[in-house]
Amino acid sequence: MAEFDVDLFVIGGGSGGVRAARIAANYGAKVMVAEEYRMGGTCVIRGCVPKKLFVIGSHVHQEIEDAAGFGWSIGQVSFDWATLVANKDKEIARLEGAYTSNVEKSGARIVKTRAVLENAHTLRLATGEKITAKYILIATGGAPNHGPQVPGIEHVISSNEAFHLKELPKRIVIQGGGYIALEFAGIFAGYGSDVTVVYRGDNILRGFDEDVRKHVRAEMEKRGITIITGCTVAKVDKHGKDFTTHLSSGSSIASDQVMFAIGRHPNVANLGLETAGVAINPANGGIQVDGWSKTSVDNIYAVGDVTHRTNLTPVAIREGHAFADTVFGKRPVQVDHATIPTAVFSQPEVGTVGLTEEEARAQFSHVDIYKTDFRPIKATMSGRDTRVLMKLVVDGSSDRVLGCHIVGDCAAEITQAIAIAVKMKATKADFDATVALHPTASEELVTMRTPTARHVRQAAE
Template identity: 55%
Template sequence: MSFDFDLFVIGGGSGGVRAGRVSAQLGKKVAVAEEYRFGGTCVIRGCVPKKLFVYASQFSEKFVDAKAYGWDIGETRFDWPTLIANKDREIARLEHVYRGGLDKTGVTIFDERATLKDRNTVQLASGKTVTAEHILIATGARANPHDALPGSELAIYSDDIFDLKELPRSIVIVGGGYIAVEFANIFHGLGVDTTIVYRGQKILGGFDQDLRDHLQEEMQSKGIRILCHTIFKQITKRGDGRLDAELSDGNIICADQVLMAIGRLPNSGGLGLEALGLELGIKGAIPVDAYSRTAIDNIWAIGDVTNRVQLTPVAIHEAMCLVETLWKNNPTSPDHDVIPTAVFSQPEIGTVGMTEEDACKAYPEIEVYRATFRPMKTAFAGRDERMLMKLIVDADSKVVLGAHILGPDAGEMAQLLGIPLKAKLTKEWFDRTMAVHPTAAEELVTMYSPSYRVRNGERIAA
């Protein structure tokens, strides 16, 4: 049977564009459909604009610290419209890069919504239908609307932040994950009165407990209010246009904006999957096998829509594995083990591998190497922030199982630490590596003796 395309990709985010572009470079006839803007969540309304906002919010502290280094800064003033305009220009440039990469490789682009008519036929919003031997769904995820909360329609979501007409004077953020934490630090750094409301015991569930404790303390010391064991009951609008957030403890917080940051859901609705007999999983995730193949053998799915690991580099990695599997006769399963990640809070978190809590469950005995200190760049300015570094080691094999950092440039360090941890190197290789002095990172190769051990879940002396 002859098809219009070898591969039809639904979704123009990082994973879909990578799969489409590389497939076309191999001589395959490829089409990509995107109903909004190329670049997906990461480029348009996620990682990239968020990091730009993080940079913007850090200047408030840097201006203060600069005085300790002899700089006379004078009066400073932040202008929200300038940040938004410059962000818009950069996002437009990146979108052009994404689209240009597809154009150069001969990919056919459809700037419209696409759904599945049958296992080989794609229905376009314009009414046109096309056929493809293989179809890849890479439609990403969307913010959880939390419709069950009365007044949720009054709230904003992470997608909305980057296009607010004005900077709010106060904001209440619902959630304790990395999105909530990052935006809390962004808004606080820009001078906004900021409160986090989280139902859990501590922010950043799933991260190493030391990181969670340390970051929460640092954020609170800066003036960010964090209310744990607390949930929203409803949101109402006042006569002056501000919002009242009624909490489970009976308190009411009045704020200009309420940000719902309680996770993202796979963007799988309305694609026609159920009509093809493809049942969706938890939260609407598209179930796939180890090679990203759905229950229909010519339909594939990668990225956030599968709800495996919702990170942009993971979607790109899954795309490259798909190319190997589809076109190179080399079935390749995505490797989701030991993924470096960062939380761009202030101070920043970089982490890779197992937490202490997880390692204790998996190994009879572990060694924990832990150090806290004032980093040079902030100590000189009189800032009392402390950096945390932590290595988790299997006491038997001496393999380094996890590395966790909180402090300046932690994300950059986590990227490089991902290499030795992925290679399953032992602590000996860390000890034999020369330090770069003076740096904060040198602590990672100069912690020669464990701070303590944990045997069968109980802490013992080193």
């Protein structure tokens, strides 16, 4: 008899866990995956994918408005929220089926139940069955964090519930200033809601380049979104179908919905981690891992948002693949968490890779900034009051491009390509030597010749 029931047991059927399971199975491992909700995880079921579908749909009204400047006369149009939700659900069900099928085709077995660790090699399923595994991978992701339990918190929705609302709110208050809060602010505003964003910091998008933060806020406010910073939601009252949100500043806002998007926390509760000896990182609350995604227990690994390292779907996938290559493919692979491109599908869209100006100035003695802020060609005909921001952060000593930051249409698509150059340590001279593709917005990235700012840190005497 085999010493263990399976070679690998994966807890979590999201992007990271599924990739690890498939690759390990392809290497010949006997694999079992436990998922208590739906295959696909946060990204597919209630994250990136449905969010992007909602974002795309929310652009349509603006496109119709802009069409007039190009000679189009479009009659009265209508929008049906229920149709959007139903069609989104249909597409998510299709993707869930694809995830399930791909895992099963690899030879791995899926069990639709919860799994809890009993020790380093044994898991107890909610069905009562016990499974022993040579290796265990924890890929349970994260969940919305509502933060402090303010009075009336039971009336507040998260992004999970936002995907399944019965009707479009006429007015919505969203607390938060990061990816999820701003993306949903743009979504609801695009479909016609009156949106108010409340954020505790001095400006939205904490951690992003300062110029990006200012530009996005100005553009969102132009589009009618109210942004209130420097305060928090202190209380939420419900009156029939309406809500009153009381702010720490003493003011209040009436709305039809209140949503909190103030961050996510790792799904580490009730997994039996303590029983198995798996340590939690005290700095971030996620499972503590080394560069190989190994936990404090030699045969137990963790990838994705549950580690709270870089909470992005492609990173979870890369970590899951690297784990399988290392453990089952005998091809040691470590994931490089530096210079990872990211996008915020706010309106306007943000794409960024590498260091911010502030980070670069803290790390390098000579930093050159190349920045342009211009009206896109489409706006010259549509008449829309909007501007694009493009910015390069360059090491003035080596000429290496340290960071690229874009705000405007297709920012994410442009950044994906630029990320290759930044990852390869391309220099500003490389950018300058690249012939512009005209007429495009992104040609500005290879035509900026003169620094708009130059920061030289004097050596300490």
